[in-house]
Amino acid sequence: MQDIDTSETKLTTFPDLTGASVFITGGGSGIGADLTLGFLRQGAKVAFIGRSDADAFVRQAERETGNKPLFIQSDITDLEALRGAVAQAEAAHGPVTVLVNNAANxxxxxxxEVDEEFWDWSTSINLKAYFFACQTVIPGMQKAGGGAIVNMTSISYMMGNTGYPIYTTSNSGINGMTxxxxxxxxxxxxxxxxxxPGWVLTQKQLDKWATPDALAAHLERQCLKEHLSPEDIVGATLFLASSASxxxxxxxxxxxxxxxxxx
Structure with missing residues (x-):
């Protein structure tokens, strides 16, 4: 491993990620966008799935890294579409050897106030899709002789946070599944x-919930007195995806x- 400077940040390079076939859910926005950029800078072949149009991000990513990701616009809760997206990634890049389950809501x-419909909707995004993404890529990893899966959960369930009990239930379930x-x-x-991750200040968080009082209270609980940004999650993900771990x-x-x- 060695440290290299890029136009955006300083990161560690993991040579075994060069040319690796990487599949990221929700890789076009928030933390996922930084993960996509991080793997592209390693020289990986990255495919990502997302519901919203990400063509502009794809162009931006290619400009910044010189490496173009494959964007597949689809919904991870549609399991046939999810399986089809993995198949498309494998056709373009070879068997997926790194899966990052990142998409969440x-x-x-x-x-x-929760009804069954909301329960099913929330768990389909935050837990069910994680399991079936793993199930879908594992046969290819077996044929390739190995692979790495990184599942994004949250410290929310560890803290016993209120306000999103199905989300924290799914977070805890991700750990058991892992x-x-x-x-x-x-x-x-x-x-x-x-x-x-802790409280990562994506644009969504800033727009919806990051009030000055909430930010101050959370920062008081942190040992390190800096708010987290999406790029703070990239290094740990690259490490767990690489043979360094x-x-x-x-x-x-x-x-x-x-x-x-x-x-």
């Missing part, structure tokens, strides 16, 4: 880990400035 809701799949497919050299699996890594502690 933390829409606020109250326990006593551990079980890691054990099941470890013999195939497939590593499965989770990253639990070859003997790390079944783990959940909090990237939160020191809000929660484990061990």
């Amino acid at each position: 933390d829409q606020r809701h109250e326990t006593l 551990r079980s799949i890691a054990r099941e497919f470890g013999p195939d050299k497939i590593r499965v880990n989770a990253i639990a 070859r003997m790390i699996t079944g783990q959940s890594l909090a990237v939160d400035g020191g809000v929660v502690v484990s061990g």
Whole structure:
């Protein structure tokens, strides 16, 4: 590994990610956009799926990195479309050897107001799609001799946060799923880990929930007194996707400035 400077940031290079076939859910906005850029800068072949048009981002990414991602516009909750997107990525880039389950929706809701329809909608995005994305890429990873899956969860469930109980339920479920799949497919050299970001100030968070009082209260809980930005999640993801973490699996890594502690 070595550190290199880019026009945007300084990051560590992982040579084994050069040419790797990477598939990212929700890779065109928020944290996902920074993840896409991070892998492109490593020289990876990146495909990402998202509901919203991302053609402008694709052009921007190619300008910034010299490496063009494959954008597949579709809905991850449509499982046939999700499987089709993975097949399209594999046709273009070869078997997916790195999966980043990133897409999520933390829409606020109250326990006593939730109905079955909302439960199904929320879990279909925040948990169900994660499982079936893993299921879809694993056969290709087995044939390729191994791979890495990184599931994005959140520290929200560790903190016992209120205001989005189905989201925190899904976060906790992601960790259980991560551990079980890691054990099941470890013999195939497939590593499965989770990253639990803290409060990352994406544009959505700034527009909807990041009031001055809320920001101050959260920063008070952090050991490191800087708010997190999407690019702060990139380095940990690249590490867990690369052979630098070859003997790390079944783990959940909090990237939160020191809000929660484990061990």
